[in-house]
Amino acid sequence: MNNETIELMRVLKNIKDESCLDEYLVDIYDKYKGLEFKTFFEDILKHKQITKSELIKNACIDRTYGYQILNGSKKPSRDKVIKLCIGASLDIKETNKALRLADCGELYSKNLRDAVIIFGVNKGIGILKLNELLYDRGLACLDD
Numbered sequence: 399m400n401n402e403t404i405e406l407m408r409v410l411k412n413i414k415d416e417s418c419l420d421e422y423l424v425d426i427y428d429k430y431k432g433l434e435f436k437t438f439f440e441d442i443l444k445h446k447q448i449t450k451s452e453l454i455k456n457a458c459i460d461r462t463y464g465y466q467i468l469n470g471s472k473k474p475s476r477d478k479v480i481k482l483c484i485g486a487s488l489d490i491k492e493t494n495k496a497l498r499l500a501d502c503g504e505l506y507s508k509n510l511r512d513a514v515i516i517f518g519v520n521k522g523i524g525i526l527k528l529n530e531l532l533y534d535r536g537l538a539c540l541d542d
Contacts, residue, residue, distance in 0.1 A: 457485030476502035
């Protein structure tokens, strides 16, 4: 867990009654509202100065489907989120954040497939090379 999560868990543990819980929930809602997958990637694109079309091409995702994911009209699969993250050259922390925002679960180092993906993200390996690494180890490639 990251430091922010640990702190939030500590605060929750020390809440004395329901009224304090309600205050906490309002504070958390105010802090995290509007932070959604679509917004996260809009910020990434702006920060990295890449276009949606470049990202979709780098991620090896169908053009129409990629735009639907980025505009929020389609919910992406876990593999599509990973491909977008690789296409945007995100680090592991940013990738896990995107996976959380998409409700897809973070990469887990004790899972063999996830371990190979983590390796690929950490080394900046592209989609094709990562799929090759997965395939060579008998693991499912990132979906097309």
